[in-house]
Each structure stands twice: as C-alpha cells, then as structure tokens.
Amino acid sequence: MKPRPVLYALLGAALVGAFVAWWLHTYKRVEEWIDLPRTGEAVSNPLHGLRLSLAQQGRRVRAARRLDPTAMRLGRHDTVLYDGDPRAIDGRLSRQLDSWLAGGGRLVIATPPPDAAADAMTAARGRAGHLPVPLLDRHGVHSRTGRPACIDLGNGGGQLFCRGRRFDVAGPVRIRWGNAADGLVHARVPAGAGELDVLADLDFLTTDSLQGRGNAELARQLFGPRGRGGTIHLVHVVDMPSLWLMLLREGWRVWLPLLLALAGWLAARRVRFGPLLPSPLPGRRSLLEHVDASGEHQWRYGHGDRLHAALRDAFHARLRRRDPQAAALDGEAQIAQLVARLRLPAAHIRDALKTPAVRDAKSLVARIATLVRMRNRL
Template sequence: MSRARLAIGALLVVAVAVVAAVGVAVWRDGYTRVEESVDAPRSGEAASNPLYVLKLALQRDRVQVQARQRLALGLHPLKPRDTVLIFRDPRTLSADDAKALLAWAERGGHLIVRTPPLHEQLGESPVPVLTELGVTLLDRSDVADEEELRSGCVGVYERGLEAQSQFCGGRRFYFYNSDIEPAHAWGDEDSAYVYARFAHGQGHVDVASDLDFLSNDTGSDNPLLRGLRFSDDRIAKPANAALARQLLAPNYRAGTVHLIYAAEVPSLWKTLIERSWMAWLPLLLWLLGWLWLRMQRFGPLRPAPALERRSLLEHIVASGEHVYRYGYGPRLYEAARRAFLARLRRRDPYAAGLDGEPRVALLAERFKSAPALSADEIRDALTPPLAREHTAFRTRIATLIRMRNRL
C-alpha cells in the first residue's frame, strides 16, 4: 500500500474520531438526565371504588375504615359507635336492612344516606330510611322548571379560596313531616334543603342531596383521556375534604367507618373507546376514506332523471281522451250511465224500476243532503248530451260519477 493511501486512511480515522468527540461533547452539554413520574392507570380497587381516596385519607388519619360493595350486616356486624355511609341509591336497601340500620343508629350509630338521583320520577313509592324519618323528597313534577332545579347549586366556602359549587344535580327535600327538627340543616323553605342531620336516639342520621363530593376518579386506561383529564378526584378539593370531615364528625375515631359503594362497571361503549381504540380508529379512518372515494363530485345537486311512467290510471285517461277525440263521446257517456243504473238497481231497485220524472224526483229526494243535487242536474245527467258539447259532456259524466259514488 502506498504512503498516500495510508495518509488518507489516517486522516479519515482522525476526522471520524474528532466528529465523534464533538458529538459526545454536544450531547453531554445540551442534555441532562432527569427523572419523570408518569401516573399509571388505576387498577384493582382504585379502578372500581369511587370512595378509594376517602378510604386512604381516613387510614392516614388513623381511622378504622372498611370499604365494600354490599352492606352484609350478617358478615359485618355494626358496633354502637360505628359510622355507615351509603354512597349508592338508598332504594337498593331492603326493608329489613333499613330497619336494622335505624335500630342501630338509635344505639349510638351514625348513618349517612343520600337522596335518589333527580332524573327519576319517584311518585308515591317509599324510599327506605328516608320515609321512616319523615323526609319528603322533591320530585320532578313539583317544580315548573326542572333545569332551574338542576342548576340550583349551593356554595361551599373555604378561607382564602373561591366558593365551590356543590349539590348542583342532587334531589332536594323537606322535613316538615318529620317528628323531630334536624340538629343541622342546609337550605331553606323556598328552595328546599340539600343536607340535614337528625338526632335518632343516641345516634344520628344524615341526609344529603348527593354524596358525589366524596368520590374520586376511577381512572382510564387510555393515555389520551388521562392527559385531557376529563374527570378528577373531587374529594381532593380542599372545600370538599373539609365538608367530608364535618360529615363524619359525630363518631370520628370512635368506631369503624363502613363505606358502602356500588362498583362502577363501565359501559360497553366506554370500554371500547378507552381500550379498543387501536382497532376502531384505523377502521374509522378506512371507512372515511372509502366514503371519500365513493362521494360524488362537489357542486349543486343534479335533478333526478325522469323515470318511465307506467301508471294504469294514466293509460285509462289517455284511452278516454283518444276515444272522445275521434267522436265516440256518446259511447263513453252511455258506459257511465249504465254503470250508474247498474249500481242503482243493486242499491235501490224501486228507483231503478221508475222512469222519467218520477225517477228524477225520487233521486232528488235521495240526494238532497249536502252536497245536494237538484232535480235539473239529475235530469240533465240522465239525458245524453248533444254531439261536440264538451262542457255538457264533462258535466254529465261528473254528475253520474258523483251519484254513483253516493249510492
């Protein structure tokens, strides 16, 4: 190998080494290693329990807490200083469970229930626990404007923070049928109440318009939806956390807090949107592309081409016009007259047996109801028209058809 080639190879190696050294220096100078925390999708109880964050907060505050989907009083007996929070619709409680809960509250327990959702019509059907307390629920038919009832929020104020709207979509209530006055109530007689605490024996029963301020977001497996944050942990707001602490105040740390919730089972469409978007999104794009290819040109719509007409009635009209045009009008009139007389013989044989003026008088008496036909019109209709009298021909044919249809 010549010295020139060796020199060129050495220069190339040096150039590559210099470029690599410069690249490494630029990389180290422009980039730094950092740690980033990414929220993983919630799973297990956190994905199905809307009171999971409240449960963790109570555990952090050294409060004994149990969270389950069913009340199951046989498996989980209640102690006198316990607290039971029914997060779901109270109508899911059986009559025996409702009586057992009220009897337990008389011995010192603290029961927290909500009113049924507002979008359902209750009517006169009783609601467990609430009916026994004498609580009267406000129904959709009790207000003139349902949207005004839905938007009737109340403000929760926290020092140094803006007021948080609460109980916006809950069903309000009255307690004028109750035997005792509540120890605490939130609302007024004009717009009804959103919260009330009743003393029940040695314990308490709290009734709230809704308990959504205690809930947390159960999460989504779709990273796009998690980034957009369509929902959030409502219990994490300071005003809602303070309200939750006041709600649990009577037996706080005195016993076990039982959180009874209904597992949030997502709908089929929500599951498809969140977990199957890798399949339906390409299919949707393919469908839109196919529709684009099959779409007609842009511009004004062209009128539809005239279709061939094969109406039987049009053929009959055309045949009649053709026959009349060639001087066979008397035959058309005679056919209409025979059709009238044939039906007259079936419906009124006596009138059909007459002739001349007696028949005309009898038919005029028969057709005197509105729209009435005079004797002159009937007489003209039964008399053949003169040749080429187009108006008389049309009038007689029309009168014969009218009389035939009215028989």
C-alpha cells in the same frame, strides 16, 4: 502509514467529541410522574380513594358490597356510609338500621338520584313535591321532586351537589346546609342516641372528586366529629339495571333496525283498502276432462286409430313385464298363449289387437274395452 487515513480518523474523532460535548452541555435530566391505569378495586369501587385516605388518618375502615347490619357487626360508635338508592332498603333492613341508630350508630346516606319518571309517577299519585322514601320519611326527611341545582363553594372551591336531589326536614336538626326555599343539601338529624346524615348526593366522596380542595375539606368535616373510636363501613352498592332496561339503552342499534324491518314487512302484508277483487276462477277441467277432450279431438279429426294404438302399446308394455314368453311370440301362437292366460275368447283377443276402421265408432269402443280388460287381467 499514509497520512490521509490518519487525517480522516482525527477528523472523525473530533466530530464525535464535539457531539458528546454538545450533548452533555444541553442535556438536562427531568423527572415526570405518570399516573398508571387503575386496576382491581380502584376501578370497580368509587369509594376506594376515600377508604385509603381514612386509613392513612388512622381510622378503621371496612368496605362492603351490600348493606347487612348482622354480617357487618355494627357497633355503637360505628359509621355506615351507604352509597346506593335508599329506596332499595327493604323493611327488615330499615328496622335493623333504626334499632342500630337508636343505640348510637351513625348513618351517612344520600337522597335518591334525580329521576323524571319517578317524579311523574309521584305527581300522578297526588304526591307532587316530595318523593316517598320510607327510611328517610320516618326520620322527618322528605326528598323533593324536580331538577337539581348546584351550590357554589366560592373562593375557587368549585360546585357541589349538581346531580343531587334536595330535601326538607320536618323536625330538629344539628347541622343544616341550605334554605327552606331551595331545599337542603346536608342535614344531620338526631335519631335516638345516634345520628342520620342526609346529603343531596355523595359524588364529592369518589376517588376522582377527592382531589378537589373543597371536596376533601367537606369529607374531613363529615367524618371528623365522631372521633377515632368507631369503625367506618363504606357500602358501595352496584345497582345493575334490568335486562330489558339494558337492552333498551344499549341494544337500540340492533333492535331499532329489526323493528323497522318488521314494520315494513307488516305494511307490505297488511290488508289493502279499495274495491273488492274478483275471486280467481277455479280450474276449468280436471284431469279426466282433459283426457276426454283429447280423445274427442282425436276422433273428430279422424285419428281414432291413434287412441287404439296407444292403448295397445300400453297392453304390450305390461305383457312384456308380466309374461315375457308370451310377448316374444307372434301371430296365432301369441293369441293361444293369451287365451290360456287371460281366459278370453280367441276372437275377442284377435279383434282387439287389430286396428279398427277410421270411422267405426262401435268397433273402436269394443276393441278399446277389450284391451282394457286384457290389460287388467295380466
């Protein structure tokens, strides 16, 4: 074996060994956690993280899509968290909740979300300052109108209730958070043997918000005092906007150009202001008037024979269609055949087929009339 290939093989092995040694010396195994995208209920229900957290603490938790005290079989020591607009609770549900609260239940609910249109309508009705909410008003809780304001937790805990509507309580409370000047953000109001917890908003209980230290502590305090006896019902209501509101918010890219096009078309078709335009002149001659004028023109310039020839050609054309045998004849034989068919004198037929003199108006009219009569009798 030649020494040169052996040298090349040893050199390649040395390079591979050096690369492996460098890799093993510099390589370091590192673990990395990657959050997978959420699926199922974790996407559609913002209270999914709260349900899992309470279940890990040994609490009995149930999730619901709508508030139905009969179907939920609420017990005396149960807690209901209603994540929805309290104005959507009708009179029947409101009476059922009041009866359940009087028996020892606990309801956690938030004031309606800020809505400038609702505040304006409330002010127009002479109720400026408080938004009417029947369920809360019966327990002395009055929701304020106006812009929301945050509460700073301090010590790096962040801010809460930045999108909530503050409220006032006219009556005894067991827990109060806030002041009379700025309004309350949390109050626990006694309701018979039960309790009504009212908050400015429930955003701190969502899955993403619970990762904050201050939010988790507040959630623990909110659900801790009731002990482990009752079931916690988490009701997340999906408020679907109306079709017209959805089209207004999401479909403006379509309806706005169409509206502009319609406005432009209407502007082009609108009545113009200015002096009145004269009405268009009607047609000066009808069809018969044009025919008469053409005949008079031919006669004036000595072409009466053309008028006679045109009508004679029309007669022969119909004769060929109705009686080809008579049309094939010539001279007196054809005249005799026409006399038998048309029942007209032979002299009249003979004169009608001859061209009249150029300026003989009476002869032209008589022969044209005879041709018309002969044509109609075919």
